Amino acid sequence: MPESTLTLSALTPILEASRNATLMLATATTEQKNGALSAVADALRKNVDQVIDANRLDLRNGAAEGLGEGLLDRLTLDSGRIGALADAVLAIVALADPVGEVVRGRSLPNGVKISQVRVPFGVVGAIYEARPNVTVDIAALALKSGNAVVLRGGSAAENTNRVLVDLIQGALASVGLPAESVQTIDPFGREGATGLMQARGFVDVLVPRGSASLINTVVTQSTVPVIETGAGVVHIFLDESATEQWAIDIVHNSKVQRPSVCNALETLLVHENAAQRLLPGVLGKLASAGVVIHADERARAIYPDAVEATDLDWQTEYMSLDVAVRVVASLDEAIDHIRQYSTKHTESIITNDIGNAERFLNEVDSAAVMVNASTRFTDGGEFGFGAEVGISTQKLHARGPMGLGELTSTKWIVRGTGQVRA
């Protein structure tokens, strides 16, 4: 890999500065870190115009390059959004510091005391798309958990990100923490991302956040440990005994409240003995909200205002006002369908049968499994984490919404008075 080696060596001074910053960050007090975060929030509020000017430049370039409306919207920062970003940073100030938390411990028979304590990872890398709010969110979470962070945002947000990182670095320096705690490698372009993926030994963990293809590239090319945040082909199963009103409300909320996010419903499964009772009300409420129903033959027999679903529908994360609907013969068939098509993000069963609820919770292998609740609850904010780095759909280290604790590792502290091993 001559190219990536070249890029990695170009990144080396930046990565070494991050490593040096960790020495001070790892032992910074909660007070110091909160002081830095408050200074970041202040800087954002005081420099709204500067951020907006840079953002306008990005938006102009993006429009000229033909970025779609959705992408341009996600790229946009206005004064309201900048205020919300500052509020999010202050919300992170209010959270407990994960560093130093004793996870478990004991006294060994020989009197040696061992305890497992949370520590920062060290250097966290993040590769994401042109959403400048992610720059601030991840930098703030990384700082609070004592990590230095190296950011590679989408190049379409390069000007905005540069101003945001400048403001964050100024805030850090103002409270005596190293400015290099937060750095961007946007100027290195795509090759910077490639270098970051090869920065084993410099970067302790890499978090990709964005499209499935971005995540897949990072997962397959990185030699740095990666935490995968994934897509959500999210299912709800309406069991035979489901309460109709719960089914109607939960399906509507899961699909319609914010269809473009990963915890939104994509496929609705319904027990054949409940389809006639439940589908008209459930699908009628969806349709009245503008949802296009993609249904199998049996569901269409009950609800004819649906387009025909194909095999592709079961695999699709629409992220739009579309839903796939299938009638199944049993809980087993529902679980089999989920096992085949789920991306292991979130699945919910609506039921009044305790045995079926427990089977669903035990046998469905997803980051979040639910009974009688909206899939939209799989969220760091809802879970009380204050904010989230992303939602992990893998099983190593973190699963589900990733908050401050998920940005830490542990170390074992061993205290003796001269003991040796027998």
Add this chain to the structure above:
Amino acid sequence: MPESTLTLSALTPILEASRNATLMLATATTEQKNGALSAVADALRKNVDQVIDANRLDLRNGAAEGLGEGLLDRLTLDSGRIGALADAVLAIVALADPVGEVVRGRSLPNGVKISQVRVPFGVVGAIYEARPNVTVDIAALALKSGNAVVLRGGSAAENTNRVLVDLIQGALASVGLPAESVQTIDPFGREGATGLMQARGFVDVLVPRGSASLINTVVTQSTVPVIETGAGVVHIFLDESATEQWAIDIVHNSKVQRPSVCNALETLLVHENAAQRLLPGVLGKLASAGVVIHADERARAIYPDAVEATDLDWQTEYMSLDVAVRVVASLDEAIDHIRQYSTKHTESIITNDIGNAERFLNEVDSAAVMVNASTRFTDGGEFGFGAEVGISTQKLHARGPMGLGELTSTKWIVRGTGQVRA
């Protein structure tokens, strides 16, 4: 990668059988899993001769191929070692089942109950060298934690491993658990290992255990998430205020008790103000145990019976009766040395200065950091884990000795009564 794709497809039936086995394993009761493990211990005891016959064949082949004495020793199983293996399996029976443990949980303001619960990974892959005891240890830990396991041992142990896996599979079947819960891919040779590293989606986590080059190969080539178990360039720092007897005992125990393992001492640092007081006793006791002292100039001035240390010594994991010794000017210089050369396994400070002890614990970034204790304590058995899969020197998911809990992931269980997100 046409070759590895080919190998992966050859492995597919085995990997699919593992995946199917997880369905029963994940919901198996502790009683069932303990029954299977007891049956494994019984089978080992009742078939000692069969295991020894297969092992003799491997030993003969190994000798013919010129395997070194150390490797042949690690390859050998005799009736005593087979009995110890059975005992280790029964020790795992006695441990608490990690599956189902509630890690944390809360009631959300709207009444929704969330809890984070330990679940098996699913399929665990292990790539290791020609040590047949590892076959039984990892299989037993994986089973107890509800995981299916795919084993790739060193080809020099192929005959022994085949018999061991046959016995384990028979024991599983005898209690009604799927025999495919434990499978070997040894017959596929090196290409099997390559396939396993590419088995993303089939294998949930891959644990390499063995030499640095084996681990490096798996870490850099695997697209499956890897938990790295690493080498130990382990340090002890004798601070200015160290108690002489503690220094003598702890250094001797750390170096001599079992020099070939990863938690054994490799480099001794000593404060310049304590070198004259401590080195004669500490190094004299090491030398009387046959340890070769590789010392820097200042240490040799105090202890002339030492060979000259070079820069290479600071980087070396001897795994033998050798130790590197260096005089440093301060705690800072000791921490700097450790930062530069440590493999982040275990480091210990011998001191009576509370401030220095706390600085060492906070600032040394290793899986285990100790005060006044032997580095040999970094061990699953010593920590009360009963057994260990290996000792992780990385920061993701597991750090330090890996027991049953480290072979689990978590899932979020969400229980509602019709709640939707506002």
